[in-house]
Amino acid sequence: EPQLSMPKAGAPSTGKPAVTPDSVINLDHGDPTMFEEFWRGTGSAAEIVIPGWQTMSYFSDVGNVCWFLEPGLDHEVRRLHRLVGNAAVDGYHVLVGTGSTQLFMAALYALSPRTDSAAGAAPMSVVSTAPYYSSYPAVTDFLQSGLFRWAGDANTFKGDTYIELVCSPNNPDGAIREAVLSSESSIAVHDLAYYWPQYTAITKRADHDIMLFTVSKSTGHAGTRIGWALVKDRDVAKRMTKFIELNTIGVSKDSQLRAAKVLRAVSDAYELPETKEAHRLFDYGRRKMVERWSMLREAAAASGIFSLPEETSGFCNFTKEMAVTNPAFAWLRCDREDVEDCASFLRGHKILTRSGSQFGADPRYVRVSMLDRDDAYDIFVKRLSSLQ
Numbered sequence: 001e002p003q004l005s006m007p008k009a010g011a012p013s014t015g016k017p018a019v020t021p022d023s024v025i026n027l028d029h030g031d032p033t034m035f036e037e038f039w040r041g042t043g044s045a046a047e048i049v050i051p052g053w054q055t056m057s058y059f060s061d062v063g064n065v066c067w068f069l070e071p072g073l074d075h076e077v078r079r080l081h082r083l084v085g086n087a088a089v090d091g092y093h094v095l096v097g098t099g100s101t102q103l104f105m106a107a108l109y110a111l112s113p114r115t116d117s118a119a120g121a122a123p124m125s126v127v128s129t130a131p132y133y134s135s136y137p138a139v140t141d142f143l144q145s146g147l148f149r150w151a152g153d154a155n156t157f158k159g160d161t162y163i164e165l166v167c168s169p170n171n172p173d174g175a176i177r178e179a180v181l182s183s184e185s186s187i188a189v190h191d192l193a194y195y196w197p198q199y200t201a202i203t204k205r206a207d208h209d210i211m212l213f214t215v216s217k218s219t220g221h222a223g224t225r226i227g228w229a230l231v232k233d234r235d236v237a238k239r240m241t242k243f244i245e246l247n248t249i250g251v252s253k254d255s256q257l258r259a260a261k262v263l264r265a266v267s268d269a270y271e272l273p274e275t276k277e278a279h280r281l282f283d284y285g286r287r288k289m290v291e292r293w294s295m296l297r298e299a300a301a302a303s304g305i306f307s308l309p310e311e312t313s314g315f316c317n318f319t320k321e322m323a324v325t326n327p328a329f330a331w332l333r334c335d336r337e338d339v340e341d342c343a344s345f346l347r348g349h350k351i352l353t354r355s356g357s358q359f360g361a362d363p364r365y366v367r368v369s370m371l372d373r374d375d376a377y378d379i380f381v382k383r384l385s386s387l388q
C-alpha cells in the first residue's frame with residue numbers, strides 16, 4: 001500500500017502521493033482522481049458550508065421508507081437520472097448508502113430468505129458471470145453469513161435459487177451485460193456504477209428491480225462514500241433500509257449534502273443556460289476517456305505483447321451521437337508465452353494492477369484503473385509501450 005503523505009494539521013489529505021518518472025504506479029484500485037482536475041475548474045459550484053448546529057439529528061425524512069435519506073439528495077438523484085436517461089426513477093424508492101458497497105450488502109440481506117441455519121437451511125447462493133468485480137465474493141463472504149454465500153461464476157452455477165449480480169458496463173472488462181440466469185426464484189441486482197455517458201453510450205433507460213449507483217464513478221467523489229439504490233418493491237426497500245439501520249444507523253448527512261450539491265452542479269451545467277461548457281462533467285469525462293483509451297491502444301500496439309478488449313459502440317440517447325465504450329478499467333492481456341502471471345510481470349516494471357485471478361479469470365489478464373491522475377497515467381502508458 002502507498003504511504004500517504006502527512007497533511008498539515010487541519011488540512012485535508014490529498015490521497016495518493018504525487019509521482020515521478022521512476023515511481024511505482026499504483027493502478028490496482030479504481031481511485032477516480034482523474035476527476036479532480038474537472039472539479040478544480042468548477043469554482044464554488046459544488047461547494048457547501050455546514051454550520052456547527054446543522055445535520056445533528058439521526059433523522060432526515062421520517063415519513064420516507066429510507067428515513068435517513070436527505071430530501072435534497074433524493075431530488076438531485078432523480079433529476080440527474082431524468083437528465084441522462086440512464087435509469088427510470090418514477091415508481092422507485094431511492095435509498096442512500098455508505099458507498100454502493102453498503103447497498104450491495106443491504107440487497108443481499110434483503111433478498112435472502114429468513115433461513116434458520118440451525119435447522120439446516122442452506123444460505124442463498126450469490127453468483128455473477130466471470131470475470132466479476134473482485135469485491136463481490138470478498139464482500140459476500142467476509143462475515144460468513146448464514147443467510148447468503150458466494151457461489152461463483154453464474155455461467156457454471158447449477159441450481160435455481162440465487163441472487164445474480166449483474167454489473168454493466170462490467171468491472172473489470174467493460175462488457176455490456178444482462179442477467180444470464182433466469183428462474184422463478186432468482187433475483188438480479190444490477191450494479192450500474194459505470195452506466196454513465198463518460199464510459200458508454202446510454203442506449204436505454206434501465207428499469208430493473210434493484211439498481212445500484214455511486215458518486216465514486218459518476219462524479220469521481222469516492223471519498224464522500226455515497227451511493228444510492230433505485231428499488232421498485234417497497235418491502236425490499238424497507239429491508240434494505242433495515243440493514244443500514246442495523247449496520248450504521250443511517251448514512252452521514254454531511255456526505256449526503258455534499259453529494260447532493262455535486263449532483264446538482266452536474267445537472268445545472270446542462271440545464272441552466274448561463275453555465276460554461278467547460279463545466280459539463282460528461283463532456284469532460286468522455287473527452288478524457290477517449291484520449292486515454294487511444295493512448296493505451298497505441299501503447300499496447302507499440303509493445304506488441306498486450307491485447308485489449310475490442311472497441312464497441314452504440315448510439316447514445318444522452319449525447320444524441322454514436323459513442324464508443326471507454327471503460328473505467330482496462331482488461332489487459334499479456335500475450336507473451338512465457339508470462340503466466342501478468343500482474344507480477346507488470347509489478348516487476350513498477351506497475352501495480354489487479355490480477356485476473358481475483359475476478360475469477362486467467363492470471364494472464366490484469367485490471368488496470370483508467371481513472372488515475374494525468375501524471376500517473378502518462379507514466380503508465382509510456383512504461384507499457386516500452387515493454388517487449
Ligand code: PMP
Binds near residue numbers: 099
Ligand atoms: N460496484 C462496482 C462495479 C465498482 O467498481 C465499485 C467501486 N470500485 C463499487 C460498486 C463500489 O463503489 P462505492 O465506492 O460506491 O462503494
